[in-house]
Amino acid sequence: MGTKENGCAGSTQASTQVDKGVDFANYFCTYGYLYHQKEMLSDRVRMDAYFHAVSRNKHHFRGKAVLDVGTGSGILAIWCAQAGARKVYAVEATKMADHARDLARENGVEDIVEVIEGSVEDVTLPEKVDVIISEWMGYFLLRESMFDSVICARDRWLKPDGVMYPSHARMWLAPIRSGITDQKMEDLNCAMNDWHSFVDETEVHYGVNMSVLTKAYREEHEKYYLKTSLWCNLDPNQIIGTPALIKDIDCLQATVDEIRTITAQLMLPIHADRSRISAYAGWFDVQFKGCGQNPAKDEVELTTAPDADGGTHWGQQVFLVNPPIRVNEGDKVLVSFKMSRAKQYHRLMDIELISELELSSGKRLPPITTRVSIE
């Protein structure tokens, strides 16, 4: 069903790699808007991390060839050029490539930055590169599955001793308290009450009994209110247990197979007393450490953990636990975590969390299964 991209194995297993036109309509097209680019360019935490990673590690760039995967406005490519790169191939799938070209020219680096419009799976470069730089991270790291494209680019175009920017990525999970679960449950109740009135009125006024649709209507709204992850910028004091590391990725070694399905057995100690796990929060961080033979001189980290100063445009992803789980300090939650790509579309994710509460007494409560989708 999907088109096999040039040079990369199609990832058509359990998840659908959709037709290119559909992929553009669903995904790529947003990136063609300056409004969207500006939103990312205005994220100071994001910008600082990449800017410092590059400008404080010029040894990785001076005289080198660089590939920027998904250059967008071209900002990373321009920074690489300003850091001394000999050549930067800046690949962009949308018409934003035209703007990237203008930006490179107006900033005096058009001899260094070559903007190529196309998918990185399809383009041909005149040489292999020393560095691949990309800002590929989606919500909770892997939403959008753009890392597949970076892996493909790496396998095709990175020299054996080349360096990835970022070099590493990690996914985290923590239990949180929040009023949002109660709120969404209330919203669902209101929606169902409204539905029942609608069913009554439709029968009275129009002689058609719609009650056979109640089950499907409820399922649709449960999915919407309770089983779709939420974007939030959480306050750190909402975290009621120690965050656990779900996955640690070495961007130089990772394969698409390894990230297609992410599983982890986690242990989250609770540190808030007489509280409730209303949800789990998921976030990520990335590091710019270079590689073993060619390390960074100044390591930089970009984190999207809850931050009192406001966070990033990624926020965190919040997975509601319905109903919330009562917990006390000293309890532990054992979480069996599994994230896989949505069957219908590989850029979206389905998550299953099985939570077993272990009280401080040692007693274990029956497991609770939570299924959510990252849409």
Next chain:
Amino acid sequence: MGTKENGCAGSTQASTQVDKGVDFANYFCTYGYLYHQKEMLSDRVRMDAYFHAVSRNKHHFRGKAVLDVGTGSGILAIWCAQAGARKVYAVEATKMADHARDLARENGVEDIVEVIEGSVEDVTLPEKVDVIISEWMGYFLLRESMFDSVICARDRWLKPDGVMYPSHARMWLAPIRSGITDQKMEDLNCAMNDWHSFVDETEVHYGVNMSVLTKAYREEHEKYYLKTSLWCNLDPNQIIGTPALIKDIDCLQATVDEIRTITAQLMLPIHADRSRISAYAGWFDVQFKGCGQNPAKDEVELTTAPDADGGTHWGQQVFLVNPPIRVNEGDKVLVSFKMSRAKQYHRLMDIELISELELSSGKRLPPITTRVSIE
């Protein structure tokens, strides 16, 4: 570029009929949600019109064969069955067809209503029909271009003496007063001020000058704020001139060619003194009159004109006039109206209005061109 549907001429002229997968991602998929169906089913003006049209004209249905194009939940099909139809073919492109089937069964009409999942362009019926019923109207009547599918169904499946429900449709335009144009101009100014600050900060903090993108950023935001039609439910007292009829459609005779581009020369007398045309409002109405040889006994009209009682889910479409045109009672606006399908996607519309104000003195002011898109 588009796939030619079975039995109907492809409409690939100046506008793109997109690939079926893209069409589903962009358009059809919304109709697969009960939430969306309920929104339409809760529109009492819409429901009353169709319900009365059918139930007060049983002679059109008793013992007859009916085709419901785009049956959705199946409501129209069920009403036709309840009005005495012998057979109703209820065609639906999305999985909503499953729900329509359940609804027909639970309402005791499954022997009459046959739900067929598919595009009406592709399906094969065992017989021609006496009536084609469909709720195909989009914003400003033709957004979504679903009427193309109804025309196709008519040409393939309606008996020579058959009847269309609705039988006629009209598009209207009126000048309105509104604070919204000033508001959108202010929003645009704020967006540009914010952009300029962003450009300055990006140069200071990150050494990259983004000013070359200012023109494109402005164009993108002008399009968004000023050149995209707005959905509103207007108050009738916002109308400051006599509405003009843009187009009158006979659903039994209309061709796709005739509706591909709509042009009209309109004359709108102004009846408000010392006012401004801040925008034009567009809306539609449809009538259920039957046909010459087989008229309705009880004619019903469904109008989406501005209504103090709240209107319909269609609202009206509002086309901003920037800057607003000062007018006085007795003035006339001569409007050259043209609506065509968006190049990239046949279900969206591009509108051009050329307004010439003729003062009560007889003096004519230079023409003002307004271009908007219905997205």
